[in-house]
Amino acid sequence: MDPCRIFAGNASRPLATAICEKLRVPLGDVEVSTFEDGEVSVRFNENIRGSDVFIVQSTNAPADYLMELLVMLDAAKRASARRVTAVMPYFGYARQDRKDQPRAPITAKLVANVITVAGADRALTMDLHSAQIQGFFDIPLDHLYAAPVFIEHFSKLQIPNLVVVAPDIGSVKMARAYAKRLNADLALVDKRRPKADSVEVMNIIGDVEGKNAVMFDDVVTTARTLCQAAAAIRARGALDVYAGVTHGVFCPGALDRIEASPIKQVVVTDTLNHAPGTLGTKVQQLPVAGLLGEAVQRIHEERSLSSLFV
Secondary structure, three states, rough: OOOOEEEOOOOOOOHHHHHHHOOOOOOOOOOEEEOOOEEEEEEOOOOOOOEEEEEEEOOOOOOOHHHHHHHHHHHHHHHHOOOEEEOOOOOOOOOOOOOOOOOOOOOOHHHHHHHHHHOEEEEEEEEOHHHHHHHHHHOOOEEEOOOHHHHHHHHHHOOOEEEEOOHHHHHHHHHHHEEEEEEEOEEEEEEEOOOOOOOOOEEEEEEOOOOOOEEEEEEEOHHHHHHHHHHHHHHOOOOOOEEEEEEOOOOOOHHHHHHHOOEEEEEEEEOOOOOOOOOOEEEEEOOOHHHHHHHHHHOOOOOOHHHHHO
């Protein structure tokens, strides 16, 4: 069987390079640039006719990254690739996943549609903002979880008297799974949002007094939820507070909030590209190239991915 062909956009080049190192295949030669007027320009500099192509690109801001992915998909399809898989470590535009108010878009479905129309035959992503987004794709989608990476990290820390805290109602199922695998208790932060990107912590459901707490979530943007939840947990008598978040988007001011918060450590993955030394003293980044690389290899070899969905 021919080796898989892996290419990267500008959003995820370091991660794609790490995936290629894990799989011992070279990173494909593709030129992704812009014309003088800012339009995205893509050119594959090697023959991919009949190849199994994987394009690694997160779709976080700026919107140019999403456009790069779409143009790369179209270029690969027109170059007669046998199959094209969109590998999106972070699937952006996912927060608007339902019509919860009048005249609002469902951008998660919109982006799923345009990725399909652009030429993707299948998609691979990690820790979607909500599980129903899987149904927005009309092509096969494999949804990985960062849980194995976080479980390994926090197990090695051997934190005594641990309680897993769900930062909101929507993450209770995920928190329960972490609590079971870490042999820890479970608690919940009851919160409400007066407006978008604003949160007011209401209450802590469960016993956290005298315990070390760890919160798990899929994405951190402003870090207000994490920091206010950590403050509420500490106010209820918790000791050290940790957090494990898959996607570290980090809007302006987020890292400063984390540094000033009672959180001892925030662990994120490298699904989003951050320059070394820019995440502050409390944020640690864990690699997911091994997990994504294994998924890519299994897709290429038409093997089951079931054991990775944990």
